Amino acid sequence: MSKTEHILIIGAGLCGSMLALRLAQHQYNITLVEKRPDLRQAKLSAGRSINLAFSNRGLKAFKRVGLEDRVKALCIPMHGRMLHDQNSKTKLSKYSGRDGEYINSISRPGLNALLLDELENYPNVNVKFEMACHEVNLEQTSAEFELANGSSQSLEADYIFGTDGAGSAVRKAMQAKRDFLFSHSQDFLTHGYKELSFPPTKDGDYATEPNALHIWPRGENMIIALPNQDKSFTVTLFLAYEGGRDNFNNLTTPEAVSDYFKREYPDAFELMPRLTEEFFENPTAPLGTVRCNPWTYHNCLIMGDAAHAIVPFYGQGMNASFEDVVEFDDCLEATNFDLKASLEQFSRSRKANADAIADLALDNFHEMKAHTAQELFQQKREIELALEEEFPQQYFSKYSLVTFQEQVPYKTAMDRGRAQDQAILSLLKHQKLHQKQTREEQLHLIRNFTEQILKGEYIINS
Amino acid sequence: MSKTEHILIIGAGLCGSMLALRLAQHQYNITLVEKRPDLRQAKLSAGRSINLAFSNRGLKAFKRVGLEDRVKALCIPMHGRMLHDQNSKTKLSKYSGRDGEYINSISRPGLNALLLDELENYPNVNVKFEMACHEVNLEQTSAEFELANGSSQSLEADYIFGTDGAGSAVRKAMQAKRDFLFSHSQDFLTHGYKELSFPPTKDGDYATEPNALHIWPRGENMIIALPNQDKSFTVTLFLAYEGGRDNFNNLTTPEAVSDYFKREYPDAFELMPRLTEEFFENPTAPLGTVRCNPWTYHNCLIMGDAAHAIVPFYGQGMNASFEDVVEFDDCLEATNFDLKASLEQFSRSRKANADAIADLALDNFHEMKAHTAQELFQQKREIELALEEEFPQQYFSKYSLVTFQEQVPYKTAMDRGRAQDQAILSLLKHQKLHQKQTREEQLHLIRNFTEQILKGEYIINS
CATH class of the missing domain: 3.30.70 (Alpha-Beta Plaits)
Structure with missing residues (x-):
């Protein structure tokens, strides 16, 4: 079952290492190149994020590559937001009304080391550190690297995957093309x-x-x-x-x-x-957001932060990158391992979901620094938690849809979640949700209104 | 009243020429540099837009520089959209129900020549053609140009204005800065x-x-x-x-x-x-949209397409660029001709309006190629034209707000115009607008609903 294609992956961070592992499991020949030293031997540079929020979409990738138990050993569960006010009073706001729905604090280097260690079991993967990519020839699927001693090395492959983060050299090569309509933004x-x-x-x-x-x-x-x-x-x-x-x-x-x-x-x-x-x-x-489209050109594809760097406020950046690998893997299966077709299918189908989580992360910045402390927001959360508790199979808050419903695409989670938030806040503001109602009545009210908002229908009271 | 500052304007297209003229009228010392040959002596390159839609916001700039009559002589009025269906049947859909509200077809080279001719009356303006900017030093307000004979020339000034279009060299110099958080996109x-x-x-x-x-x-x-x-x-x-x-x-x-x-x-x-x-x-x-922020760095500012290139579907690209000059002129007056403060005020205050017209132009692409032919859209336009005719001081369609109400900022026009469109389409869909009503009843219904949408209030019929 060994495959003939040689794949060059540029960037051995979380996304690149996970991608290398999954492609190695499919018997491709992989060269994985990283600009930094091996983090298992080096000390972390001061100030780099050393922990991250890990949740269901990320876990989905670890399940697929068979590392579920090992990643769970690295997790510290966080059940909710502990809000601290200016008088040092605290209040726990749970992430979900359902049991077993929580996010985790996880060490970035620990997670990366787990993936790099696992890669050592695959003879078809060659990992090279301290090689900084400074030029990519997209048409020829070759790239130039600068080595630690200052010399240069060139690598060629049948396919190049750029998982080289927000400052991606592969994306910059796409930006530099003049005959290719590459839309891109950095905010x-x-x-x-x-x-x-x-x-x-x-x-x-x-x-x-x-x-x-x-x-x-x-x-x-x-x-x-x-x-x-x-x-x-x-x-x-x-x-x-x-x-x-x-x-x-x-x-x-x-x-x-x-x-x-x-x-x-x-x-x-x-x-x-x-x-x-x-x-x-x-x-x-x-704090920046990078978007671009398309993500593929010739036999090259960018993935993870290289294609869609987002702000950290939904705790989804890493999870979205891991989910990229799962989605790409699905494309491979769907095309019967036609790499070229998978590149195109992935670039087309994943883009809307990457945009959605970028938007949600920006929204959440305002929610976290301001709204979480507001009365109306807290009332909304209370109702949502009660509904999730009483109707665990029927009600899912926006946060739950994004974070815990990993089978729901980000775009769907955003559209439904936003409509639901708008519905609840509007109902609260007009005193249409109150304590005399049963939870079931509240559920119906919110659902109906949400559906109408989703359909773009305003109800006219005339 | 002669001022001491020397201003270098890069790009002598419509925006740069208008800006040079207005600043010349304020007695600044201007060098205006253009990469192309003088269009008054050269033949147009095939395929470049040779006419454009000219309307009130553009006219505002010509009024300010005293060229109203001369620009009007170049105008061919267009009173509405003439829609042609697949059976060659035509239908005129007027732009406004008010008399005297129409847009104009105008020659781009004719308009540019008018401005360049007028600049010859100002001894404080030096216009140089066939000098292509290939490098800008933003901190030192200097730029390098390649001349027609292949040699290089360097120019220095107290201020640099980049009016060098969608591919702006001045904007690219801002993009290349690493210590300056310059958000930018190209779509x-x-x-x-x-x-x-x-x-x-x-x-x-x-x-x-x-x-x-x-x-x-x-x-x-x-x-x-x-x-x-x-x-x-x-x-x-x-x-x-x-x-x-x-x-x-x-x-x-x-x-x-x-x-x-x-x-x-x-x-x-x-x-x-x-x-x-x-x-x-x-x-x-x-067809591309360029956005960025901020538009100023040190003593440099980008303006017109260099700062906000938009798609052509609202006929506002040129008009927005001319309005930039008027807005910048207002900043000069407001700061008592403090150039540095004007750069910053303009960059801050104009951005939201530039984003709004970019969004409106994208919306209009869909409206023009598809919606104009649709029944519901045509019903909406009929009602709007009737309201504009019967209540000329009270009702303004989105198109009128954007195109003919030049004192209304684009952002305000967009917000109100979109809410109004949503209100009318929703009312039509629910059969709440009908022929038994008087126009006054329709006006009130639309107005009330628009206000509610603007306030983000849904009316709940429970």
């Missing part, structure tokens, strides 16, 4: 982010509840915290570059940083003995 | 366009009605025709590159082209003796 938020931490307590325990994703929503800005297996938390500050009272441009002294945290995030401040050191040691990074 | 439609023509009749007259914009809507594809002062029409075919029965990829022989036109556009076909020659002589061009 930055007015906010940047910076990683900080809560170390473990003196007793070696977690400094706060580990089984939750902590959020300190403050309208325009926020911090969040996710647990690590070493009992620390990675804390991320999302702050505007300019404008407002506090921003990255005016937090320029340790005093200003301390004052800001003491005032806005007092309980978190107590848990951050190295706050000001970390603040000035770690980089401030931008 | 292509799946359709391209090709210019053709109706020559004058043997008697030297127009081949069809000159005072209309002709449209042959055919669902996925269409042709349009606009009159020229030499009694010819410029005809533009908008056709998919691939897919459907006919497309640019499969119309590869004179027979296929003739068959397609005979079948789809029989009355137009009769007026095109050189159809197949023109089809294969003239280039097929893509």
Whole structure:
């Protein structure tokens, strides 16, 4: 069953390693090239995200390659959002009213190492580190790499997959083509982010509840915290570059940083003995969305962040990239392993779903930093959780559709989820949802209204 | 009153020439550089748009620089859309129910020549042709140009304005900056366009009605025709590159082209003796939208198509660029001629309106090629024209808001216009608008519903 095609995968991050593994299982000949050193031997560069939210769509890929149990051993369940107000009061808002629906905090390097380790079992995969791609010839499916010693090496293949992240060299080669109508965009938020931490307590325990994703929503800005297996938390500050009272441009002294945290995030401040050191040691990074179309040209395809980098606010960036591999795998099956046809089918069918999760992630930025703290939003969540609990097979919130219903495409989840949110918020605003109703009455009201919104029908009361 | 600042304007097309003129009137020292030869001495390259739709927002700029009468002499009024069906039946759909509201067909080179001629009256303007910008140093406000003889020349200024069109070298210099969060996108439609023509009749007259914009809507594809002062029409075919029965990829022989036109556009076909020659002589061009943000960096600003190239379906591309000059002029006045502050104010305040007209132009593509031929759309237009006629100070269709209400920003026109369209179509669909009502009753119904949609309120009939 060994296949003759030679595939070059550029980028051995999460998406590229998972793709290499799945294609190796199909007996293709793979060369997987990575610009960084082998992360299993190297220390992480300061400030890079060291944990991520892992959920059903990502798990789907690990099930497919047979690593379900091993990935689960790396997971720290987070059952809901732990909201921290300015007076240090907390409130847990669960992600779902159904049992067993939660997301996980997971180590990025741990996950990547798991995939790279597994690849060593496949003699048809050749992994090369410290080779930075600086040129791609799309028509000839060849690429030039710079090695650690400064010399150059050229590689050729039958197919090239670019899984080289938001700054993809393969995508840039597509952008540079003049005879190819390649639509592309790169959009930055007015906010940047910076990683900080809560170390473990003196007793070696977690400094706060580990089984939750902590959020300190403050309208325009926020911090969040996710647990690590070493009992620390990675804390991320999302702050505007300019404008407002506090921003990255005016937090320029340790005093200003301390004052800001003491005032806005007092309980978190107590848990951050190295706050000001970390603040000035770690980089401030931008938040960008990359979209493009099509994702394929000649025998080349881009996938994962290279094709659709998104902001981190739905916790779906990594999950979407893993789901790409599953979807591409489905295309291979559907075309009876015709690679060229699979490239085209994948590029066509996946695009709308990648756009949807990009949009949802942008929406969620506003939801997380502002709405989660609002009364109307909290009422909506309460009703939704009650409906999910009472009608687990019938009601799914937008969050559940996106995060836990991995068989529902992102685009469908977005369309239905948005209509449902609009319906509930509108019904609440007009006092059409109230405590005298049974949950079943509420369910019917929300469903009917949602359907009408989905059909673009306004009900006219005249 | 002479000012000390030296301004370099790159691109002497419609926007750059208008900008140079207005800044010259303010006594700035201007160097205006153009890559092409002087169009007053050169022959037009085949296939470039030779006429455009000119309307109120463009006229606003000509009023401001004192050229209203001279531009009007170049105009051919078009009072509405002349729709041609597949059986060669025609129907005129007026642009407005108010008297005196019409758009104009105008010659692009004629208009550009008018501005370049006028610039000769200003000793503080130096116009240089055949200098192609190939590098811009944004921090040093200097640029490198390649001359016709192949040599290079460098120019420096206090400010640089990039009015160098959709492929702007100034914008590309902004894109190349790594420390500057420059969001940008370039999106292509799946359709391209090709210019053709109706020559004058043997008697030297127009081949069809000159005072209309002709449209042959055919669902996925269409042709349009606009009159020229030499009694010819410029005809533009908008056709998919691939897919459907006919497309640019499969119309590869004179027979296929003739068959397609005979079948789809029989009355137009009769007026095109050189159809197949023109089809294969003239280039097929893509239809793209360029967006970016911000438009300014250091002392540089991009304007017109360089900042916001749009598809041609609302006839607003040129008008938006001329309005840019008016808006920038307002920023100069508001800041008491502080150029740096004006750059920033303009970039901030104009962006949402540029995005709005880009979106409206994309919407109109679908409206023109498909909806104009639909029953519900035609019912809507009938009601709107009647309301505009009966309540000329109270009712303005989306088209009127965008095209004739030049004091209304594009963003406002889009938001109100879309809500109004949604309201009317929804009311028609539910048979809430009918002939037993007075026009006044219809106006109130539409208005109330529009307001509710604008407020995001659904009316719940429970």
